[in-house]
Amino acid sequence: MKRLLLAGGGHAHVHVLTALAREPLPGVEVLLVTPFARQMYSGMLPGWVAGHYGEDQIVIPLPALALAAGVQLIDGRIAGLDANARRATLADGRVIDYDLLSLDTGPVMDRDAIPGAREHALFLRPVEHFVRLFETLLARALAEPLDLAVVGAGAGGVEIALALAWRLQREGAATRVSLVAGADGPLAGFAEGVRQPVLRALQRHRVTLLPHTCTAIEAGRLTLSNGTRLACDVPLLAVGTSAPPWLQGSGLALDECGFVATGATLQSTSHPEVFAAGDVATRMDAPHPKSGVYAVRAGPPLALNLRRALAGGALQPYMPQARTLYLLSTGRRHAVASWGPWATSGRWVWWWKDRIDRGFIRRYGGSA
Known part of the structure; x- marks a missing residue:
């Protein structure tokens, strides 16, 4: 066999x-x-952080899929x-x-790419680990003022920073959120039609934008590339x-x-x-x-x-699409869509993204 x-x-x-x-x-x-016995769908993670979804709505249970397929699941x-x-x-x-x-x-994620990250940072991957620790972070942020910093300003880092800021402000927390974005700023490589509404959202949610990289992490602070030491109770790493x-x-x-x-x-x-x-x-x-x-x-x-x-049959070549649709959530029920140089944003984009994401989860046996 x-x-x-x-x-x-x-x-x-x-x-x-x-x-x-x-x-x-x-x-x-x-x-x-x-x-992991379930797949945490990363596309819905910012929505979960923002409080738009329950945890059970963003997961695909793998044991049920394996059982239906006659596949032996090995932990x-x-x-x-x-x-x-x-x-x-x-x-x-x-x-x-x-x-x-x-x-x-x-x-x-390379836990040693930034000195001190392994000991002091909360990493976004594996997603299961992040989800397990996030509730503790949220409870602490609601109980006392904290300085949080998201390190990394690609799509994942930007979405998490906005989701955090939205959730904490909505729940009345005094916690401050910063985004360590590097010299190129948020969403480097994306069209300006995408970056501009995201920059406005960061300003609207009072996320402090830092145009530097993080060079070291210690308990209670980050060291930035310009020598600045930034107070930080919890660094969240969303680096490459x-x-x-x-x-x-x-x-x-x-x-x-x-x-x-x-x-x-x-x-x-x-x-x-x-x-x-x-x-x-x-x-x-x-x-x-x-x-x-x-x-x-x-x-x-x-x-x-x-x-x-x-x-023993002939295999089928597969050509990935030259461009793809990106849907980025911006904290509240609002999102930005991009397709190559074309971009738009609004509440209707969030509902569009929500429908696509829920459909993906349901297709594979989840309960979104």
């Missing part, structure tokens, strides 16, 4: 599970290894991979051999993500940043029995930003090609 190992419960793999429930793979043992985390031997090692030492491997584990360290030495071909190098069929460029999708992978033939939108879109072609590879 052949064995298909699904590593990670990311956006693409939830679609693979749904496809397997509709049409099982005869004569194939399918395993799903994930450290564990990949810690090592020998692609030449077709063998994965879990953090607890268990070893799993496979015939076909699909990686959708997502990226990680990195490739999982266990990919080094795996034998797989990697890009210059350490992510799995893949081609048009979502296969590894060095090991055709290994597939990868989502933020853990880089399309060498069609580079695109690492975002949840592309991970979701990769689900159907990944499910198809896994099925064909196991059956």
